[in-house]
Amino acid sequence: MTKFGRFDFSGITRRRLLIAAAWVALVGLVVLGGMVHYSETPNFCNSCHIMKPYYDAWQGSKHNKIRCVECHYPPAAPRTLIWKKFQAMSQVVKYVTRTYSSKPFAEVEDASCLRSGCHSARLLEGRVVTPRKIRFDHRPHLSQVRRGRQLRCVSCHSQVVVGKHIEVTYDTCFLCHFKGRGEGKDLKPLGGCLGCHELPTGAFRIGNMTYRHTDFVIKQGVSCGNCHLDVVRGKGEAPKDRCFTCHNQPEKLAHYGDSPFLHENHVTKHNIACFHCHQEMTHGHPEAAALPSISGSTATAAAPMPAAHAGAALTFECSYCHQGKHAGQLEMYSGKAAALGLPEMPSPMYLASVDCVGCHYAETASGIEAEFTGKTEKASEKSCVKCHGPKFKDILEETRTELRKTIAEVSAKGLAARGAVAESELKGKERTALSAALGRAERQVRFVQAARGDHNVYLASEALRRADRTYSEAGSKTGAELADLSALPLLSGGYCATMCHPKLGVKIPPETVKAFGKTMPHKAHTDMKGCVACHELGTHKVAPLRKDVKTTCRECHPDMK
Structure with missing residues (x-):
């Protein structure tokens, strides 16, 4: 070297x-x-x-x-x-x-x-029972598409659970089984309650009473949800702002709302945990609810519960039973009652953003009674005077009186119209169509009565006028002589002049007006025919002439051009 x-x-x-x-x-x-x-x-x-x-x-x-x-x-x-x-x-x-x-x-x-030596036989085990007593079968969850999603092992066995590892996160179960399946007594869990839970067979005591689930669920056919109403909380929404945590490319963000695409790419292909995108849903008995006490403070609902229900308490969610209690009043006030065949005609106070408490501030219970029943704020003429001055005193009660009178007379006319159709010789489609029209008219009258027409006298007047017109048409088609109610202020359109304007010193209708190049005696015409003969009545100060008003004029003035 x-x-x-x-x-x-x-x-x-x-x-x-x-x-x-x-x-x-x-x-x-x-x-x-x-x-x-x-x-x-x-x-x-x-x-x-x-x-x-x-x-x-x-x-x-x-x-x-x-x-x-x-x-x-x-x-x-x-x-x-x-x-x-x-x-x-x-x-x-x-x-x-x-x-x-x-x-x-x-x-x-x-x-x-699923490799050999690990969980290779898991799919063949059939139903298993988890430590939380939940029945579960791996096969349909992994081998079948569930609600349009192809699940994977870690869809339920989260990659990381704080303090645990690759164990079941039940939040995922709740999301799939409860999201979009209704709320309260309308909840219909995917697979049903007994698809996951074993029906308890033993007896348990609440207070001094002994109960068995089997007596209710099996013998009486009572649904679990009839008693356990408040066991699901949250809606599992997936707000778009969560997308920005991982993505900033517009082309990817454009897929928001494409549920099949999102689940395939996040759940099936990339094992993304559901709650990276979805808000949490929980399932189980809620904690004790804070209740109002007689003293005015709050108390915690406490009642002896069976061992299986340890920690359970009612939340007293009133909306489970008391639903839509003011739906009619809100439709009347906002003027949005298209489902009844009525035009959109909001109250002027609604347009001015006056909330319910603007008029409802008179307490209906006081003293000893209020101690136990609470209180409800009712509408009062004091609110009219407070905002509009003393001239508005008694207008609310006069409006209510006029509404009661008109509803009673229109309802009586409706009953007569029903009887006339029943006794008529009308048949087939004509009879069916007329009966359907009477049904719509009856709903309009009930709407004004139940939703309290004084919330919006303009829409109430329109609804009663349309119902009366339908009843009159039924009388014409059957040959029956029905009452002529056209002179009633709420039907003639003269309610503004009779209920409001005199009190306020407003001279409407005026004695004369200019129309079609001529001076006409306006007040005389309103006394003879009523406002609706010539005008389309809307809300306050909205009363344009009808498009066919000249046809009405020619009934008395045939030479009019």
Whole structure:
């Protein structure tokens, strides 16, 4: 051998050099192999401080005898495993260069869970019972599409649960089984209550009474939801702002609302936990509710509960039973009653954003009675005077009186119209159509009565006028002589002039007006025909001439052009 730089290899034979190189290579391979082996141990994962919460969760779980790579590296060909190893080494580089995320993300594929020696027989086990006494069958959840979603193992067995690892997160169950399935007594859980829960067979006591679920559910056919109304909370909505946590590309954000696409790419392909996107839903007995007490403070509802219901309490959600109590009044006040065939005609006070408490501030109970019954704020003429002055005194009661009178007379006319149709010789489609029209008219009258027409006298007047017109048409078609109610202020349109204007000193209708180039005696015409003969009545100060008003004029003035 010759010299190589400052080193003299003349005394070393080629054979010895090869042997030395072989030993170096062997030691290198052993070290490399050891490093590769060590990199596959949980201790190596825990060498990064950001992995400590995950390592602690793994160490306290049922999987603490299983290496991380057994789950995070699915069974695959060597080429795939090398790629996975490269990905893992890239995480090491990120850690060394301080470019890592404090919340690492990793996926566990179904193949890892179902590999030989792990849970390969899980799909064949049929129904199992969880520690929380929930019946569950893996096969339909993994092998079938559920509500349009193809679930995976980690859809329910979350990747990380604080203090646990790869264990069931029941929040996912609640989302699939309860979202969009109704609320309160209308809740219809996917699979039904008994699809997951065993019906308790034992007796339990509440107070001094003994109960058995079987007496109600099996013998009486009572639904679980009849008693357990308040056991589901939350709606599981997926607000768009949660998308921005991971995405900032407009083309990806454009898919918001495309539910099948989102679930396929997040749940099926990438194991994203449901509650990264959805708001939480909970299921179980609520905590004790705070109730008002006689003293005016609050008390906690407390009643002896059976052991199986430990911690349970009623929440007293009144809306489960008392539903739509003011729906009619709100429709009347807002003037939005298109379902009854009425035009949109909001009250002027609604347009002025006057809330209910603007008029409802008179207490209906006081003293000893209020101590137990509470109080309801009723509308009072004091509110009219408070806002509009003393001239408005008695207007509310006069409006109510006029409404009661008109409703009574229109209702009586409706009964007469029904009788006339029943006794008529009308048949087939004509009879059916007329009966349907009478049904609509009757609903309009009931609407004014039940929704309190004084919330919006303009819409109330329109509804009663349309009903009266329908009854009159029924009389004409059957040949029956029905009462002519056209002179009633709420039907003629003269209610403004008779109930409001005189009190306020407003001279409407005026004695004369200009129309079609002529001066006409306006008040005389209103006394003869009523406002609606010529005007389309809307809300306050909205009374345009009817498009066919000249036809009305020609009834008395045939030479009019």
